[in-house]
Amino acid sequence: MPFxxxxxxxxxxxxESQLISGRVTKISQPFPNEVILTIRAQRHNYxxxxxxxxxYARLQITTVPYNNPPVPTNFTMTLRKYLEGALLTEIKQRDNDRVVYLGFSTRNELGDLLPLQLSIEIMGRYSNVILIDQTAGKIIDTIKHVGPGQNRYRTLLPGAQYLAAPKQDKLNPFTDHTEKYLQLLQQYPNREILAAQLQQTYQGFAREHALYFADQLHAGAANPQQAWGKTLAYTEKPHPVIVPAGKKKFFSFLPYATSKVQQPDTLSKLLDLYYRDKATTDRVQQQGAQLFHVVRLNLQKNRKKLKKLQQTLDATQKADQFRIKGELLTTYLNRVSRGMDRIELPNFYDNEQKMTISLSKQLSPSQNAQKYFKKYQKLKNAVAYVTTQIALTKKELTYLEELETQLELAEPQDLQDIKVELQQQGYLKAQKRNKNGKVRKNKPSSPAVFYASDHTKISVGKNNLQNDRLTLKIAHKNDFWLHAKNIHGSHVIVHSSSPSTQTLLEAAxxxxxxxxxxxxxNVPVDYVAVRKVHKPNGAKPGFVIYxxxxxxxxTPTVEAITKLQQNKESSF
Structure with a gap:
């Protein structure tokens, strides 16, 4: 990724233009590797x-809502101790590397000024966030602890001396007075090779950006210094874009010449848009690993069960054959002798055609006949039971497939509701009680809210508990209810008794x-008034009839959903 x-x-x-001189008002750590500092600056909370x-290591202002864990981590508590109320005095980058220092000014318990620094190192799996006491040059704490056994050169533990990450032995493009790129342009006319050489020569060039610089140098060959300087200047006046690249896409601050771009106002909004699905899916897979395992394991069990039940039902179609064999043995009992393993008898049900009947040598002729009658009776009795079990198993599969879909579409804050539902349905063990014998009740999450073009409120249930609550309790009888036709999905409510066609299309x-x-x-979506939607007695969570x-x-698109999300933001 080109961060x-x-x-x-x-x-x-x-x-810098948004946050300098702001104060830290809140600190939270919604995920193990991510911290959010709420900074009050210019009369706004960022x-x-x-x-x-x-x-997905990065640094940005985010508008994505996050739920905090009930118990803060040690790193969160340390940041709160030192940084709450601190003044942000500086944001600087180390050369052109992916290391950013946030400088803070605060006071210690004695009232003395205490300069602190947060180092954000964006280095793939070595990424880290480090709180540093600038006066002593020591680490106060890090979001990831790295001991001597992991890295002999650089120990990142509380109390250790802070040692900056090793620098790349490359030129800083913003302070390069040798204009090395001119020599590279003359030496390597091929675009791909020139891009690779720029990456090897200069700090901080991702492949995509190196190719862009190579193109600009070739296009401005008459005045390459101007082309180079103009392209570097986009770091101060960026053009945030998401650029399609085959089946993939990447984000950039450069004005790529393509008609298929999404252009948010700021780089932070660009990253929110880009990472909304990628980072969310990754977090859900990590945090919901147990839920995915339980649901898929039960799906596998029920599919095997359905297959066996279907085989049993198919076998019952042969029940009459056992009855006929039993009757033939009873009729021609005098022809059967103990010790025979098979016999051919005329079948009076089929124009006296011969039927071969297998026999057990250990049984008498009458016992062999009774064995076939018992098989017949057993299969006959099984039909009603197996038919009922097949219906129940199919319902169970439908429910589990619905849960699997919800997990695939879930956001991290939705997982708790799904976990509670699995506990209620007996797929997971019930939550342990505390010393007082009570179970901690988690506050149920709220449905997602969007606004149509005409500012009509639209609510979307993200899981079965939300769907039930939204459709059966929150929605008014004259509101409109929508659901993808014959497909697992969310309940959607348009909070209006007479929505416009455009609003219905946006809700659909x-x-x-x-x-x-x-x-x-092309997805079919049913819509109907809420008063025509009912939940059968004993139905699974989320199941309704209408x-x-x-x-x-x-046709659902990310652009359409983003527009509805922006309508929501503009409604406040």
Missing amino acids: DGLFTRAMVHEL PLLLSAHPS TLAAYYSKSRSAA EGQQTLFV
Whole structure:
């Protein structure tokens, strides 16, 4: 990903204009590798995300809502002790590297000034967030502890002397007075080779950005110094874009010449848009690993069970054959002798055609006949039971497939509701009670809220508990209910008794997007008044029946959902 030194420089410039001289008002750590500092500056609260995630490490202001763990981590408590109320005095980048220093001014218990520094190191799996006492030059704490056994050169533990990460032996493009790029341009006319040489020569060039610089140097060959300087200047006046690259895409601060770009206002909004699905999916896979395992294990068990039940049901179709064999043995009992392993008898049910009947040598002729009658009776009795079990197993599979879809579409804050539901349904052990014999009740999460173009409120349930609560308790009888047709997905409520066609189409797009058919081109979505939606007695969570529906066909896209999200933000 091109969160390289160049993008880091652009981000630092953006954050400086928004956050300098702001005060830290709140500190939270929603995930093990990520911290959010809420900074009050220019009469606004800015949630500054510091991520040391091995794949998605970054620095940005985020608008994505996060739920904090009930018990703060040691690192969170340390940051709160030292940084709450601190003044942000400085944001600087080390050369053109992916290392950013946040300088804070605060006071210790004696009232003396205490300069502190947060070092954010964006280095893949070596990424880290480090709190440093600048006066003593020692580490106060880190989000990831690195002991001598892991790194002999650089120990990152509380109380250790802070040693900066090793620098790259490359030129800083912003302070290079040798203009090495001119020599490279003359020496390597090939675009790909020139880009590779720029990466080897200069700090902080991702492959995508190196190719862009190579193109600009070739295009401005008459005045390459001007082309070089103009391209570097985009770090101060960035053009945030998400650029398609085949089946993949990447984000950048450079003005790529493509018509298929998404252009948010700021680099922070760009990263929120880009990482919204990527980082969320990764977190859900990590935090919901147990839930995925339980659901998929039960799906596997029930699929095997259904297969065996179907085989048993197929076997019952042969029940009459056992009855006929028993009757033939009884009729021609005088022809059967103990010790025979088979016999051919005329079948009076089939024009006296011969039927071969297997016999047990250990049984008498009459016992062999009774054995076939017992098999017949057993299969006959099994039909009703197996038919009932097949119906129940199919319902169970439908429910588990619904849960699997919800996990695949879930956000981290939705996992707790799904876990509670699995506990209620007996798939997971019930939550342990505390010393007083009580179970801690987790506050149920709220449905997602969007606003249509005409500012009509639209609610989306993200799991079965939310769906039940939204449809059966929150929604008014005259509101409109939507759901992807015959597909696992979310309940969507339009909070209006007479929504416009455009609003219904936008709500249908949400219903299609939050369903199993998210990536389909044309998704049918049913809509009906809430008063026509009912939950059968004893039905599983999230299951309802409805009548009198009409159907819309929509194509869900990320752009459409983003627009509805922006409508939500503009409604406040």
